Amino acid sequence: MENNKIVLFEGSKIRRVMEKGEWWFVIEDIVRVLTETINPKDYFNKILRRDEELSKGYGQIVHTLWVLTSGGRQKMNCASTAGILRIIQSIPSPKAEPFKIWLAKVGYERLQETVDPERSINRARQNWQKLGRPEKWIQQRMMSQETRNKLTDYWKDHGVKEGNEFALLTNVIHQEWTGLTVGQHKKLKDLKTENLRDHMSEAELIFTALAEYSTREIANKDRAEGLPENVVAGKKGGNIAKKARLELEEKTGKKIVTGNNFKLALKDFGGNLKLSGSKNPKEEN
Secondary structure (H helix, E strand, O other), X not given: OOOEEEEEEOOEEEEEEEEOOEEEEEHHHHHHHHHOOOOHHHHHHHHXXXXXXXXXXXXXXXXXEEEEEOOEEEEEEEEEHHHHHHHHOOOOOOOHHHHHHHHHHHHHHHHHHHHOOHHHHHHHHHHHHHOOOOHHHHHHHHHHHHHHHHHHHHHHHOOOOOOHHHHHHHHHHHXXXXXXXXXXXXXXXOOOXXXXXXHOOHHHHHHHHHHHHHHHHHHHHHOOOHHHHXXXXXXXXXXXXXXXXXXXXXXXXXXXXXXXXXXXXXXXXXXXXXXOOOOOOOOOO
């Protein structure tokens, strides 16, 4: 599983990060969901002033961790499941009980997935099916993720640091084959905090996988070590996918990299769901 994930409680986004095999949740998101306040940081500070025992245990409950945000990775105050349950005790909210049940379910799912990783794969497939993704797209998305995982495994074993260096290499590969940075591609698709790969077309996923597979093969052949050497491998791998993309676009007259996404727009008057960012709500491929 990725170290950073967004989960939903009653449609509200809650960011979390995996730290030493345990999920840590962003306190600001929890407070916002339970209280509907527009200033969760100020609200939480008031809670600490009011609850002396919670304030005393603050250092043990709250840890500052790196979390993915719309503006990049930032340090945010987080708490584990046990810590969040303690914080909830000090928040008067009708959502407290259903949130406790939700929190327990999230933790239980993680425990199951640790014992049986196939559960997380099946759950991802089920979630995409619920979102109406075609089976062909789901298969490609999962294959693309497997290719990605093998590449990041190589990086981990060859002197590349997780976090900023992973992000830099990902951007190098992506820009090489698409002509766009990851940020520019997300902007083209009108995405903010959403995962770019979850909004790629089947073709975009295929070429991303080709670029990352080529990068890993080249890095392995060249025995690339550390960031600089893997940057070189990334450019070479991305260039292979770029050449393939340009040739296919010339043959078909269709762009591979587009602004199409899977974001659900408002229902039209006929009650049909449309996809924003796309003239045609269905996949081009």
